[in-house]
Every structure is written in structure tokens, then in C-alpha cells.
Amino acid sequence: MARRTGAHSPWRRPVPRAHALAATGLALTLGLALGLWPEAHSISEEGTELADPAPEVIPAPSPLSATPSAALTSIPAVPEPSPWRSLTVRPGESLARIFQREGISARALAALMASGALAKRLADLRPGDQLELREENGTLLGFRFRPSRLETLTFTRDSEDASRFGAEQELRSPTVTERTAQVVIEDALFLAAQKAGLDDRLALALAEIFQWDIDFVLDIRRSDRFELLYEEQSLDGEVIGTGAILAARFVNRGEVFEAVRYEDSAGNGSYYTPEGRSLRKAFLRAPVQFTRISSNFNLRRKHPLWNTARPHRGIDYAAPTGTPVVAAGDGKVVKATRNAPSGNYVVLQHGERYQTKYLHLSRFAKSLKAGRRVKQGQVIGYVGSTGWATGPHLHYEFLVGGAHQNPRTVALPKADPIAPEAKADFTRLALARLAALPSAQRLALNGTKPARHETP
Ligand SMILES: [Zn+2]
Structure with a gap:
């Protein structure tokens, strides 16, 4: 059940800082x-x-x-x-x-x-x-x-x-150049990005853009692919890093997700679907910090336990003990306590109708107490194997109106759309940026077969 941890998590590596002599x-x-x-x-x-x-x-x-x-x-x-x-x-x-x-x-x-x-x-x-x-x-x-x-x-x-x-x-201001990349995932997201010559920050940014739609712990499959239009920064003719992702397309198990960056007048960038709906949603797909989970997880395994023979009312995320568990949505702590079967567990209330539960934690986040408010993505505890658990994993439950639901299929509130006054501007930008993605360019070039890995 337990997967090997990525002790050398590459995306945590500090960006090397170069210095002039x-x-x-x-x-x-x-x-x-x-x-x-x-x-x-x-x-x-x-x-x-x-x-x-x-x-x-x-x-x-x-x-x-x-x-x-x-x-x-x-x-x-x-x-x-x-x-x-x-x-x-x-x-x-x-x-x-x-x-x-x-x-x-x-x-x-x-x-x-x-x-x-x-x-x-x-x-x-x-x-x-x-x-x-x-x-x-x-x-x-x-x-x-x-x-x-x-x-x-x-x-x-x-x-x-x-x-x-x-x-x-x-x-100093770097020179910004727009680049594209097209990557097919053969093993894991971060490995695929590395093989394509993309830095880990870019892969992480990509995962963050789609974290409300795609479960990067459980749902990535071989032959999933993504395309990016992103900014590359250079100084004195030398590449020094990457900037924002301007547009992205992720094909996950045949389903296509697209995102276009749009900056408000204050310069804050957010991502929207081509139709102008925000990619942010009330609940994250995976309530664990997927970046901490080994990039070598098995892509051939069966879909997680849900409605299996064994009565099971949640989703299990196998992850190393200590992997941060985050609040799936904004809410309030109803319980942060322990019992025999669940071990250390947290129950969050989100508005009137939604509740999420997080079981088998090794420990709670500091100062997490019943009655406290939490923000989406905030760490509430850490993966463990307390209670009736055979190995370290997070057991996650999602309840709507008191009834267990599959968070992967339940209908959730629609995301906020782009401001009406910005819609026309956004649509123009979205069309241009999506058209700049590699597959779109290739379609225009008479259906040339896309390269499997394209480094910028
Ligand atoms: Zn479970």
C-alpha cells in the first residue's frame, strides 16, 4: 500500500542562484x-x-x-x-x-x-x-x-x-520570451517534465493550475499529455528561469482541460477556461500535497477503492507518513480528535451542505482545533497509519447533506466566471494563446504528427 517516498523531491530543490564574479x-x-x-x-x-x-x-x-x-x-x-x-x-x-x-x-x-x-x-x-x-x-x-x-x-x-x-x-528586468512545450507522460508528471527539459517549477505551476480538476496523486495515466505556452526569462543572453504559464492544455485519461492566464488591472494572474470560467473551485481534487508524493507511483494500478466489495466510503491516498494533508476547501473544523478505527481524524464543515473527513493522520497541524476556520489548501495534518490502517495512507471522505458521495463524480458549484467587462479582452487573448500551443500550430501545418517530446 505504501509507496516509496521521494526523499530527494526534485521540485523542492531551491532554484540555483548564480552570481557574477x-x-x-x-x-x-x-x-x-x-x-x-x-x-x-x-x-x-x-x-x-x-x-x-x-x-x-x-x-x-x-x-x-x-x-x-x-x-x-x-x-x-x-x-x-x-x-x-x-x-x-x-x-x-x-x-x-x-x-x-x-x-x-x-x-x-x-x-x-x-x-x-x-x-x-x-x-x-x-x-x-x-x-x-x-x-x-x-x-x-x-x-x-x-x-x-x-x-x-x-x-x-x-x-x-x-x-x-x-x-x-x-x-534588473529579464528579457521575456514566449516558449512552448509538448510533453507525453510515460511515467510521472515531474519525470516527464524533466525529460522534456522543463524545470520543476514549471511542472509544479502546471499541476497547481489544474489541481481543482485533476487528481495528480491518483489520476495521472501513461500517455496523458500536456502542452504549455510559457514565459522564459533570460539575462544577457543566458536563460535564467521561467516565468508564468500563459496557456496550458492537459489531456488526462482522454479528457481535455484547458487554461488561459488572465491578469487583472493590478497584475494578479488567474487561470480561466477558454469560456472564461475560473479554474478555482470550492474543492481541491486531492487533499494531499501531491508534490511530496513519490513521482514513481504506479501508473498501472487499479482505480482507488470506491464502491468495491469491501464497504468503503472514501478514497485512499497512499502516501509516506508525514505527507501534508490539506483542507479540500474553505471551512470550519468540526472535529480534530481520535478514535479506535479512524485514529487521528479531522472533520471539516464547508457551508451548509458539505463535509470532508480525513482519517489515520499521524498528527494534526499545529493549533488545529474544533471551531477554527481553515482555508483551502491549508495544511491540517499529516499522513499516518493511526487507527485501523494497514499502512500509511489518507482515507478521505466527502459528504453532501450528510450522505457519502464520490467527490470525483459529485456535482459541485460552478466556478466564478471572468468579470463581464473583461470578457471580450479575455476571449481575444484566450484564442491567441491557445492557438500558440504546439498541437494547434501543428494542426494548422496540415496535421503533421506531433513530436512526443518537444523541448523549447
Ligand atoms: Zn480508506
């Missing part, structure tokens, strides 16, 4: 200094290029505070600034520890940490992060941290009050 940092600094200095590189009316100031006379590289006029007037006097030096955060090291290792004073650290809200980000250092610092005669003049390729935090000692540091945040 010190040399790049210096080049960037120079580039920025020059960029802030447009008049130094202007073209005269005759078309003759005016002489550039020699790069070595550029004053201290604090590009965001140096003004062009100051730079120009101080050309002969300012010596070459001390260079930025890069270092790597080692496992278990805090900034205090690093500064100690580098022989930088505790006073400098205190001044740096007192420079405002951006300094709080320095508590997030991770092993492998690249830092840069610039010092002169043992005095820290500048410090730099890049939390991501898109963000640089620079701390510069104040030229007027040397006991203080100023902090600057520089954000």
Missing part, C-alpha cells in the same frame, strides 16, 4: 559609472567624437552616488579606488562570522546592519553566495550582495559621515 562586478560598476555620464561621450555637431575621460580617473565606484560634475572636476586628484574583492559564503557562516574571518571590524558590521531595511536581507545568506567587498587600509568602504541575478544590494560608506553606510538596491 568580482571582475564582472567591477566591469558593471564601470559600465554604470559611464552610463551615468552621458555627456562624457557625446558627439559634436561636426560628428567628431569628443575625447573620453580615461577610465582610470573615474572616482570611487559608488556609481549611484557619484555625480557626473563631481567626477569631471576631480579628474586629476582622485587615486584609483581599491578594487572589489569577492568571497564565498561557507556552510554555517553568518555575516558576522565572515567579517571576523576577513578581519573587518565589528563596528563596520554594526554600521552596515544599521543602514536600513535592505541590510535585513543580509540575514538570508546561504552557503555558496558570492559577496563582494571593498576596503582601504582595513576600513570597509563598500559591500555588495546579489540575492539573485536580477538584484544587487550595494552598501557604501557615507562620504560625509564615515560612521554610516548608505544602501542601494539595483533591480
